[in-house]
Amino acid sequence: MDGMGPLLYEGKAKKIFAAARPDQVVHYFKDDATAFNAEKRGTILDKGVVNNRMSERMFRLLEEHGIHTHFIERISEREMLTKKVTIVPVEVVVRNVVAGSLAKRLGLSVGTAIQPAIVEFYYKDDSLGDPLVNDDHLRLLNVATPAVLRELRESAQRVNAVLKPFMADRKMQLVDFKLEFGVYHNKMLLADEISPDTCRLWDMSTGESMDKDRFRQDMGKIEEAYQEVLKRVWG
Ligand code: TMP
Numbered sequence: 001m002d003g004m005g006p007l008l009y010e011g012k013a014k015k016i017f018a019a020a021r022p023d024q025v026v027h028y029f030k031d032d033a034t035a036f037n038a039e040k041r042g043t044i045l046d047k048g049v050v051n052n053r054m055s056e057r058m059f060r061l062l063e064e065h066g067i068h069t070h071f072i073e074r075i076s077e078r079e080m081l082t083k084k085v086t087i088v089p090v091e092v093v094v095r096n097v098v099a100g101s102l103a104k105r106l107g108l109s110v111g112t113a114i115q116p117a118i119v120e121f122y123y124k125d126d127s128l129g130d131p132l133v134n135d136d137h138l139r140l141l142n143v144a145t146p147a148v149l150r151e152l153r154e155s156a157q158r159v160n161a162v163l164k165p166f167m168a169d170r171k172m173q174l175v176d177f178k179l180e181f182g183v184y185h186n187k188m189l190l191a192d193e194i195s196p197d198t199c200r201l202w203d204m205s206t207g208e209s210m211d212k213d214r215f216r217q218d219m220g221k222i223e224e225a226y227q228e229v230l231k232r233v234w235g
Contacts, residue, residue, distance in 0.1 A: 004079075012038060013051070013197060023184070024072065025084045027052075033197070035216040037129050044215060048078045050226040051195035055080065057233045058163070058194035065162045067155065069190040070182060085182025085191050089124040089143055092152050094160045095176040099200055100213075102176075105132075111207075117160050119153050124180075151188055152181055159190065167201060170232040172210060175200035196229050 004026050005018030015028040029048035034041050052074060059071035070082040095102055098112040102120075121138060122130045138144045144152070156179055167174040177199040180192035192198070196211040203210055209217075210225045 013048075014193070019081060019084075023084050025082055026075065027080045027082060027193075029078045029080070029193075033212070033215050035212070037126060040216070042215060044226060045223050047197070047223075047226055050230045051193055051197055052078055052080055054195045054230055054233055055193040059190070061166060062159060062162055062190065065158075067158055067162070067190060068187065070184065082191070083184045083189060085184045085189055087124075087180055087182045087191060088148070088152070088188075090138060090149075090152065090181070091122040091124050091130060092156045092179045092181065093120045093122065093176060094118070094156050094179070095120070096160070096164060097173065097175040097200075097202075099175050101132075117157065117164075119156050121149070121152075148188070155179075155181065155188070155190065163194075166233075168204070170235070171204040172229070172232060173202040173204055175202055196226050201229060 007015055007017055008025065009016040012034045013030055013032060015030065017026040017028060019026050029052040031043045031045060031047045032041070033044045033047060056071065056074040059069040062069055063071065070085050072081040072083065074080050094117050095114050096117050097114060098108045099110050102108065103110045121133050121135070123133045123138065123141065123143065124130055135146060135149050138149060139146065159179060163177070164174045177194065179190060181188055182191040199211055200213060201210045202208065209219060210229050213219065214222045214225050
């Protein structure tokens with residue numbers, strides 16, 4: 001790696017720097033944690049290291065299964081080199097089990113299995129609080145065409161088909177997760193990160209949360225949970 005260029009963008013959990021090539025960027029994973037649209041803030045010690053290493057594992061695994069991602073290489077404990085994509089401002093959430101906002105919105109019991117998995121779209125806009133939207137809303141907003149949304153939905157289901165059994169083999173139930181996609185040279189790539197910040201993972205023997213819910217809900221042992229997830233995905 002020829003070193004990092006200027007800071008291009010700073011998000012809640014990552015900083016993005018220019019790379020040597022104009023069509024690549026370096027992601028720097030921070031320990032900063034936020035929840036509830038940044039109303040709650042804190043730090044999770046070494047979260048950046050865990051999320052970087054876990055994302056590397058997830059992206060390599062998905063590439064092995066023919067899913068194209070922005071990942072190029074992990075270049076240090078907290079830095080990842082990726083293709084520079086233009087992010088589609090849609091958060092794609094896949095759900096295998098009722099939890100979180102779905103339980104609240106529809107009054108369903110947490111832990112209820114969802115089969116087949118469902119996909120939801122959220123419009124990525126902090127000032128609006130990332131609202132749940134449907135295909136028509138996204139077309140109205142000129143965010144994505146029906147064909148693009150079909151592609152995102154299919155990719156998300158394919159990611160789930162790889163990750164759900166992978167986690168189960170490691171005694172973790174993949175409850176739900178959030179994906180982001182971006183365009184690179186006219187191709188749609190899976191982007192952002194896949195980590196305990198963006199997934200719900202429940203220990204299969206105890207049912208305990210092993211993800212950011214421990215921070216959101218002040219459950220304690222946050223760092224331990226992140227380290228345990230990392231150990232299981234690489235172990
Ligand atoms: P939700 O139940 O709060 O809608 O979250 C669904 C999944 O999406 C869960 O695995 C956590 C993840 N997520 C993010 O990655 N970023 C977010 O801003 C939110 C709200 C959820």
